[in-house]
Amino acid sequence: xxxxxxxxxxxxxxxxxxxxxxxxxxxxxxxxxxxxxxxxxxxxxxxxxxxxxxxxxxxxxxxxxxxxxxxxxxxxxxxxxxxxxxxxxxxxxxxxxxxxxxxxxxxxxxxxxxxxxxxxxxxxxxxxxxxxxxxxxxxxxxxxxxxxxxxxxxxxxxxxxxxxxxxxxxxxxxxxxxxxxxxxxxxxxxxxxxxxxxxxxxxxxxxxxxxxxxxxxxxxxxxxxxxxxxxxxxxxxxxxxxxxxxxxxxxxxxxxxxxxxxx
Amino acid sequence: xxxxxxxxxxxxxxxxxxxxxxxxxxxxxxxxxxxxxxxxxxxxxxxxxxxxxxxxxxxxxxxxxxxxxxxxxxxxxxxxxxxxxxxxxxxxxxxxxxxxxxxxxxxxxxxxxxxxxxxxxxxxxxxxxxxxxxxxxxxxxxxxxxxxxxxxxxxxxxxxxxxxxxxxxxxxxxxxxxxxxxxxxxxxxxxxxxxxxxxxxxxxxxxxxxxxxxxxxxxxxxxxxxxxxxxxxxxxxxxxxxxxxxxxxxxxxxxxxxxxxxxxxxxxxxxxxxxxxxxxxxxxxxxxxxxxxxxxxxxxxxxxxxxxxxxxxxxxxxxxxxxxxxxxxxxxxxxxxxxxxxxxxxxxxxxxxxxxxxxxxxxxxxx
Numbered sequence: 313x314x315x316x317x318x319x320x321x322x323x324x325x326x327x328x329x330x331x332x333x334x335x336x337x338x339x340x341x342x343x344x345x346x347x348x349x350x351x352x353x354x355x356x357x358x359x360x361x362x363x364x365x366x367x368x369x370x371x372x373x374x375x376x377x378x379x380x381x382x383x384x385x386x387x388x389x390x391x392x393x394x395x396x397x398x399x400x401x402x403x404x405x406x407x408x409x410x411x412x413x414x415x416x417x418x419x420x421x422x423x424x425x426x427x428x429x430x431x432x433x434x435x436x437x438x439x440x441x442x443x444x445x446x447x448x449x450x451x452x453x454x455x456x457x458x459x460x461x462x463x464x465x466x467x468x469x470x471x472x473x474x475x476x477x478x479x480x481x482x483x484x485x486x487x488x489x490x491x492x493x494x495x496x497x498x499x500x501x502x503x504x505x506x507x508x509x510x511x512x513x514x515x516x517x518x519x520x521x522x523x524x525x526x527x528x529x530x531x532x533x534x535x536x537x538x539x540x541x542x543x544x545x546x547x548x549x550x551x552x553x554x555x556x557x558x559x560x561x562x563x564x565x566x567x568x569x570x571x572x573x574x575x
Numbered sequence: 576x577x578x579x580x581x582x583x584x585x586x587x588x589x590x591x592x593x594x595x596x597x598x599x600x601x602x603x604x605x606x607x608x609x610x611x612x613x614x615x616x617x618x619x620x621x622x623x624x625x626x627x628x629x630x631x632x633x634x635x636x637x638x639x640x641x642x643x644x645x646x647x648x649x650x651x652x653x654x655x656x657x658x659x660x661x662x663x664x665x666x667x668x669x670x671x672x673x674x675x676x677x678x679x680x681x682x683x684x685x686x687x688x689x690x691x692x693x694x695x696x697x698x699x700x701x702x703x704x705x706x707x708x709x710x711x712x713x714x715x716x717x718x719x720x721x722x723x724x725x726x727x728x729x730x731x732x733x734x735x736x737x738x739x740x741x742x743x744x745x746x747x748x749x750x751x752x753x754x755x756x757x758x759x760x761x762x763x764x765x766x767x768x769x770x771x772x773x774x775x776x777x778x779x780x781x782x783x784x785x786x787x788x789x790x791x792x793x794x795x796x797x798x799x800x801x802x803x804x805x806x807x808x809x810x811x812x813x814x815x816x817x818x819x820x821x822x823x824x825x826x827x828x829x830x831x832x833x834x835x836x837x838x839x840x841x842x843x844x845x846x847x848x849x850x851x852x853x854x855x856x857x858x859x860x861x862x863x864x865x866x867x868x869x870x871x872x873x874x875x876x877x878x879x880x881x882x883x884x885x886x887x888x889x890x891x892x893x894x895x896x897x898x899x900x901x902x903x904x905x906x907x908x909x910x911x912x913x914x915x916x917x918x919x920x921x922x923x924x925x926x927x928x929x930x931x932x933x934x935x936x937x938x939x940x941x942x
Contacts, residue, residue, distance in 0.1 A: 315722040322708055322715055329710045329751070403706035406669040407723055408694035568673055 315409055316417035323421025327429075334429055337382065341430065342437045345378040349442060363506040369533055370504075372445040375438030376529045377501050379431035383423050383460065384467035384524050386501060388492050391418075392475035393484040405567060412472070412560050419468040427460070445533060452534055455541055459528045462548035467524045469555035470495060476559075479566040500526030506535075520551035599683040601775050601807040602645040602668060607677035608831075609638040609663050637663040639831030640677070647774070650801045650808040652818030652839075655828035656924050661811040662701075664828070665777050668809070669699055682774060695724060698768030698806075702780035705764055707752040713763045714748045717770060724771035731770060738766040741796055758789030765793070769800065776800070778810035782817055794820050815917040827923055834923055839916065846923070847914030848888040852896055856880040857905035869899050880907070 327334070349371055356367040365373065381387060392415055395401040404414055438444050447453060474488035481487060496502060498521035505516050505526045516522060527544050530536045536544045612632045638660040645651055655661050666672040667679055670686030670693055679686060686693040699706075707716040721731045739745055742762040747755055755763065761781065768776060781797070782790045798821060800806045812818060818825055818839065825842060827835040835842060852872065858880075866874035867882050871891035876883035886896050893911055900906065 315719075315725075318719050318722045322711060322719060325715065326708065326710045398704070399701075400704045400706075402666065402669075402671050402701055403699070403704060405671045406694055406697070406699045407706075408691040409723060567671070 316413055319414060319417040320421035320424075323418040324425045325421075327422055327425040334426075338430055338433055341378045341381065341434045345375050345434060345438055346441065348374050348378075349438075363504070364535070365504065365506065368443070368445045369535075371438070371442045372533055373504055373529050375435055375442070375444060376532055377525055378438075379434040380463070380525055380528060381501075382426040382430045384463050384528075385419065385423070385471055386467065386492075386496060386499065386525065388471055388474070388485075388488060389419075389422075390475060390485055390488070392472060393478035393488070396475070396478035396484075397482065410560075411563050411567070412556070415472060416465070416468055416556070420464060423460075423464045447532065447534055449534065449537075452531065455531050455545065456528065458545055459531045459548060462545065462552045463524050463528045465552040466520050466548065466555055467495075469552065469559045470520065470524070472559050473555075473562055476562050476566050495521045495524065498522070499524040500529065504529075518547075520555060523548040523551050599680070600644045601647045601649070601682060602643075602809065603678070603680040603683075604644070604664070604668070605642045605678045607638055607641045607664065607667060607679060608636065608675045609660075609667060609672060610634045610636045610675045636831050638667070638674075641828065641831070641833050642677075643826060643833060643836055645807060645809060647807050648801070648805050649824060650797075650822050651810070651824045651826060652822035653809060653811045653826040653828060654813070654815065654818060654920055655811075655834075657813075659828045660831040661828055662779055665699075665779050665809070665811060668777060669697060670694070695771065696774050698771070698773035698776045700761075700764050700768045700776070700778045700781055702761070702778070702783040705752065705760055706767055707760065707763055709753045710751055712749045712751055713744070713755070716752065716763070717748075717767055720767055720770050726771050730772065734770050734772065735766075738769065741799065742766055742792075758785050758792070761785065761789070761793060762796075765796065769806070772804075773806065775807045775809070778808065780812055781810060782812060782814055790814070790816070797821055815915075815920060819916055827920060829924055842919060843914065843916060846919045847916075849885055850888070850893065850914060851875070851912040852884045852886060852893065852900070853910045853912060854882050854884065854900055854904070854906050855908040856882065857907040867900070867904065869896065869903065871899075872896055 352370045352374060353367070356362065356370060362370070392401075395404065404411060407414070435444065447456075470491070471488075474491045475484055477487045478484035498516050498519055500516075500522060505513060505522055508516055517526075527536075527548050530544060531541065611634070613635050637658075641660070641664060653661050653664075663672060667674050668681055668686060670681075670690040673687050681693050682696055684693050707713060708719075717735065720726070721728070726734075739748070742765060744762060744766060747759050747763075750759075752760060752763065765781070778797070782793055785793065794817065797808060797810070801808050801821075808821075810817065810821070823839060825835065825837065825839050826833060854867075866877065867884065869884060872884040872886035874882050875885045884896070884900070886893075891899075897909065900909075
């Protein structure tokens with residue numbers, strides 16, 4: 313296990329190198345957080361509560377999802393595909409560790425960096441500009457930590473599988489782009505899943521994508537508590553396990569037919 | 576050949592007393608094949624659409640029945656033109672690629688079935704790739720390997736100290752890898768491949784793109800780890816100087832087949848039968864019209880008074896030829912050029928082993 317800890321540590325360190333990049337991203341997130349807050353203000357003034365969200369809930373959801381983009385890697389990351397494309401993957405495959413575990417560890421290192429240096433500042437900016445709803449119960453913070461950890465796993469497993477497409481096609485980004493559009497929409501990033509029409513809502517809430525953004529946001533907003541909270545975390549855990557299992561299966565298939573680019 | 580037991584190529588072969596990292600040859604490969612399906616891309620936009628529906632493909636045999644055995648402590652050079660199947664073979668030896676047919680054993684284990692276990696005993700350097708973390712100081716990548724291979728701290732410290740000295744790493748140990756020169760990066764990659772005391776080191780084009788000094792340094796290092804640490808080395812290269820300076824055994828692979836497997840001296844003796852006598856004519860060579868006329872030799876090049884005469888050992892000896900030339904022309908100076916291994920290998924690529932060797936007995940040295 314120590315090796316995965318050390319890998320994660322280095323992935324964290326690696327992000328530290330690109331401080332300027334993070335600052336630029338932070339600025340972008342803050343801008344979009346503000347821009348998306350404006351129509352929310354208008355909508356809630358006109359309609360009052362929507363699907364159990366009051367204005368402050370909605371604003372908190374808005375800033376939370378902005379904060380989570382990089383933590384859960386909502387819009388991808390093509391490093392795995394890039395190593396497959398370049399052939400550098402051979403080094404990772406000739407190591408006595410799990411290929412999936414290697415990248416999962418890297419993703420956790422990356423996620424922790426973005427939690428501290430992206431998500432936290434974004435939420436604080438939201439607080440300064442609009443005043444957010446903060447958890448009322450201490451236990452929520454513990455639940456949030458678990459939910460975020462699982463969200464990272466689900467987001468990773470999904471993205472990782474899209475990346476593995478690079479073993480079959482030279483343009484994994486093309487295939488992956490479609491997948492990411494789907495996950496952006498279905499994760500509760502564009503609009504809260506509670507706002508979906510009645511017939512569609514149960515479906516999108518059951519899908520794994522809900523566990524990437526909506527569930528941690530719900531936990532933070534304390535929209536799920538008690539047994540509902542346990543259920544939400546359980547559903548996340550189930551999807552995380554299933555998707556990681558599927559990803560591992562795909563690794564086995566992919567490496568059996570691996571074509572290393574560039575001879 | 577020591578490992579000819581017909582089992583499926585995994586676990587410990589029957590009849591060998593100590594399978595696994597304890598005994599047997601370092602590498603054992605028999606009738607190894609690897610084919611890839613290559614899809615044909617039709618030109619043009621319409622062609623691209625057609626290719627989606629009708630994916631006509633053909634099979635390419637990158638490795639086509641390769642057999643060889645490498646004993647522990649050997650240093651073997653593997654050469655062949657681009658696309659010959661060298662890298663593919665090495666990738667099967669590491670367990671990354673799965674053979675289409677045939678058998679691979681590394682230290683008595685199947686690298687495919689026991690990938691992680693085999694990985695602990697091998698080091699790999701792919702010259703055109705790096706295993707180092709691009710954005711982090713070199714030492715971070717090296718330090719990580721302690722955990723990857725579970726190297727005891729004392730061993731790790733000792734090895735690191737050795738390689739720091741041998742490869743002169745101190746200068747750039749805390750420099751991010753992306754800022755290293757190619758030569759420095761290669762030294763870093765070599766250290767990274769060896770920190771866990773592997774029994775076998777695979778090097779895929781370790782000197783590619785390096786300058787003369789860097790090449791020399793890398794070769795020096797490889798010679799030392801082979802002699803002093805007993806590491807078995809299999810290296811592929813396009814630079815025959817790598818082979819000449821490091822290896823006593825040469826594998827020539829082309830079109831997925833082993834063309835030659837044997838000593839370096841033997842191939843020179845067997846195929847390098849043609850030598851060149853270079854003479855400097857004493858009088859003004861320009862006055863001499865046309866090529867020199869000497870039995871059993873032909874002039875292949877002329878540059879003023881300097882002439883190159885190619886002759887074969889089968890036809891005449893160097894001494895006879897010199898006598899013959901000297902009796903007809905007045906000479907100022909002469910030298911004999913031995914066949915370069917590079918030229919020999921080039922001829923083998925171009926014409927195959929048979930046509931280069933009058934007494935061609937292809938395969939006699941292949942296992």
